[in-house]
Structures are given as structure tokens and as C-alpha cells.
Amino acid sequence: MIRLYVFPARLKGTPNPSLFCVKLETALRLAGVPHQLWYEMDPSKGPKGKVPFIEIEGERIADSALILYQLKEKLGVDLDRGLDDAERAMSHSIERMVEERLSWTIAYSRWIDEANWPAVKKALFQGLPFPLSRIVPGSARKAVKAALHAQGTGRHNREEIYDLGARDLAALSALLGERRFFFGEEARLADVTVYAALISIIGPDLESPLKAAALSHENLVRHAERMGELYAAKRPRNRINLTLAA
Ligand SMILES: N[C@@H](CCC(=O)N[C@@H](CS)C(=O)NCC(=O)O)C(=O)O
Known part of the structure; x- marks a missing residue:
């Protein structure tokens, strides 16, 4: 199961204070990728000192774009499938x-x-x-x-x-x-x-x-x-x- 680390949802009106966390969580939801949401307040816990990051098969990966590229490679997750x-x-x-x-x-x-x-x-x-x-x-x-x-x-x-x-x-x-x-x-x-x-x-x-x-x-x-x-x-x-x- 993928762990998705995001900031705590502390800003009313948006799922997450971070645009990048909203993006990645929404992408995983829309693609139907099973995941657990973990709240992390300290970006330095991520491999690149930023949130969001994920943990998959014991490996931590940072950056919403790089994560999605990896998920495409590993799991075939591709929201743009069928586009020319x-x-x-x-x-x-x-x-x-x-x-x-x-x-x-x-x-x-x-x-x-x-x-x-x-x-x-x-x-x-x-x-x-x-x-x-x-x-x-x-x-x-x-x-x-x-x-x-x-x-x-x-x-x-x-x-x-x-x-x-x-x-x-x-x-x-x-x-x-x-x-x-x-x-x-x-x-x-x-x-x-x-x-x-x-x-x-x-x-x-x-x-x-x-x-x-x-x-x-x-x-x-x-x-x-x-x-x-x-x-x-x-x-x-x-x-x-x-x-x-x-
Ligand atoms: N390119 C990164 C950007 C992530 C990012 O900028 N995260 C910010 C929060 S919105 C962060 O963790 N900042 C903490 C810091 O720079 O110390 C992505 O797509 O995930």
C-alpha cells in the first residue's frame, strides 16, 4: 500500500494547504490508486525536504511530477492515457x-x-x-x-x-x-x-x-x-x- 505524506489539512476550503499535495492526492484518487494518507508537518522528513512525498515498497520518493512518472512506470497509472x-x-x-x-x-x-x-x-x-x-x-x-x-x-x-x-x-x-x-x-x-x-x-x-x-x-x-x-x-x-x- 502506498503511503502518501501530505501536510495536515489545516486551511478550511481546500483539501490541503499545499497545491502540490492537493494535486497528488487528487491524481491518486482519480486513478484509483490505493493509498493511505499520512500527515507530515516537517518537510525535512521527505527525501528532498519537501512535501508531498510517497513511500512505496519501503522507498520514499519526492516531487508530485516525479512520483507520477514513477507510478506510471511501476503501476501503469496514467491519467493522460489516450491523449495524442x-x-x-x-x-x-x-x-x-x-x-x-x-x-x-x-x-x-x-x-x-x-x-x-x-x-x-x-x-x-x-x-x-x-x-x-x-x-x-x-x-x-x-x-x-x-x-x-x-x-x-x-x-x-x-x-x-x-x-x-x-x-x-x-x-x-x-x-x-x-x-x-x-x-x-x-x-x-x-x-x-x-x-x-x-x-x-x-x-x-x-x-x-x-x-x-x-x-x-x-x-x-x-x-x-x-x-x-x-x-x-x-x-x-x-x-x-x-x-x-x-
Ligand atoms: N515540485 C514539488 C514542489 C513541492 C513543494 O514546493 N512543497 C512545498 C509546500 S507547497 C514544501 O514542502 N516546502 C517546504 C520547503 O521548501 O521547505 C512537487 O511537485 O511536489
């Missing part, structure tokens, strides 16, 4: 745009934007004992700020960052058009990845120009609703272990 080469390339491009660009705007809106940080801090770090409650949130925020700066997004001003995010969302909306899913009637990896981003933006009770931009695209909102229904319908039975990892 150009569609697969489009699916890949959508996944990369969401993860390499849009996700940083989401991180900014939660961790840096003063309008949301107090609520995010409260949700993510609830229950930490003193004095950790005084130290951990600030140092985690500092680390995200440094990562945003290194990646580049953090060098733009607030207006520019939200404008970049709004452009990504507009592109996704145009690509989706009137279809139910990006490649027709079936949800593919691109749909899973976009859902992970959309529910991260729209789901939590946090306001930002990014959320306003997402809500302005009716087709994206409907897509998120549709994917949310699929996510709920594909809940694995007796396979969830909501235990905090030791």
Missing part, C-alpha cells in the same frame, strides 16, 4: 505553468500579502506550543519570502504579481473554453493540476486580486466545482490513515 502527443504536450505545459508560475502567486497571496497573512498564520500554525508559536510562523514566512525572491516573483510589486497571476488564469480559461475538462469529457492530469490551483485560490476564506481574477472566469469556477465533485466521489474507502507521521 500534442495533447500530452499541452497537458504538460499546463502543469508546468501552474506549478512554476501560478503557484508562486498563490504563495505570495498567502504568505506575503499583509491582507491574508494573519489568517494564514492562524490556520497553519494553530496548536503550536509557546515559544514555538512565536518563532516558527515568522521564520517559515521568512523562508517563503527568500524562496519567492530567489525564484523571481518576489522581486515584483504587489500589482505586478497579481497581474501575472491573472494572466495565467485568463490563459487557462481560454484553453478550457466551454469544455467540461481540458481534453473533453474525462479529467486528465492538467485538470487535476488546475483544480489544485483553483481550489487553493477560491476555496479558503482569503481575499485577493488573484481570487477576484479566478472568480471572474465562470468556466474555471465551474471546472473547480466539477473537479471537487469528482474528488469527493473518488474518496478511497478504508484507505485513509489520518495519522500524524511519527
Whole structure:
């Protein structure tokens, strides 16, 4: 049985505070891959210092994309089965745009934007004992700020960052058009990845120009609703272990 390690589900409105955890869990659910969910608060427990990661046959593997490549190789799991080469390339491009660009705007809106940080801090770090409650949130925020700066997004001003995010969302909306899913009637990896981003933006009770931009695209909102229904319908039975990892 695969163990899927994700952050505790501490942000109301989204299955997980991490877009990458939502993506991987949704992909496993949709592909019908049996798994147990383990909550891990410490990314350093993962082989690459990040969450999510999985444990399969005693081996820990990190990175949502690399995990899915391995599951394809080992178990034949492929949400993009049946797509032609150009569609697969489009699916890949959508996944990369969401993860390499849009996700940083989401991180900014939660961790840096003063309008949301107090609520995010409260949700993510609830229950930490003193004095950790005084130290951990600030140092985690500092680390995200440094990562945003290194990646580049953090060098733009607030207006520019939200404008970049709004452009990504507009592109996704145009690509989706009137279809139910990006490649027709079936949800593919691109749909899973976009859902992970959309529910991260729209789901939590946090306001930002990014959320306003997402809500302005009716087709994206409907897509998120549709994917949310699929996510709920594909809940694995007796396979969830909501235990905090030791
Ligand atoms: N490329 C990775 C990204 C995972 C990632 O960035 N995880 C973040 C949470 S959203 C993390 O664990 N950050 C902790 C850190 O960088 O110290 C994937 O697809 O899994």
C-alpha cells in the first residue's frame, strides 16, 4: 500500500494547504490508486525536504511530477492515457505553468500579502506550543519570502504579481473554453493540476486580486466545482490513515 505524506489539512476550503499535495492526492484518487494518507508537518522528513512525498515498497520518493512518472512506470497509472502527443504536450505545459508560475502567486497571496497573512498564520500554525508559536510562523514566512525572491516573483510589486497571476488564469480559461475538462469529457492530469490551483485560490476564506481574477472566469469556477465533485466521489474507502507521521 502506498503511503502518501501530505501536510495536515489545516486551511478550511481546500483539501490541503499545499497545491502540490492537493494535486497528488487528487491524481491518486482519480486513478484509483490505493493509498493511505499520512500527515507530515516537517518537510525535512521527505527525501528532498519537501512535501508531498510517497513511500512505496519501503522507498520514499519526492516531487508530485516525479512520483507520477514513477507510478506510471511501476503501476501503469496514467491519467493522460489516450491523449495524442500534442495533447500530452499541452497537458504538460499546463502543469508546468501552474506549478512554476501560478503557484508562486498563490504563495505570495498567502504568505506575503499583509491582507491574508494573519489568517494564514492562524490556520497553519494553530496548536503550536509557546515559544514555538512565536518563532516558527515568522521564520517559515521568512523562508517563503527568500524562496519567492530567489525564484523571481518576489522581486515584483504587489500589482505586478497579481497581474501575472491573472494572466495565467485568463490563459487557462481560454484553453478550457466551454469544455467540461481540458481534453473533453474525462479529467486528465492538467485538470487535476488546475483544480489544485483553483481550489487553493477560491476555496479558503482569503481575499485577493488573484481570487477576484479566478472568480471572474465562470468556466474555471465551474471546472473547480466539477473537479471537487469528482474528488469527493473518488474518496478511497478504508484507505485513509489520518495519522500524524511519527
Ligand atoms: N515540485 C514539488 C514542489 C513541492 C513543494 O514546493 N512543497 C512545498 C509546500 S507547497 C514544501 O514542502 N516546502 C517546504 C520547503 O521548501 O521547505 C512537487 O511537485 O511536489
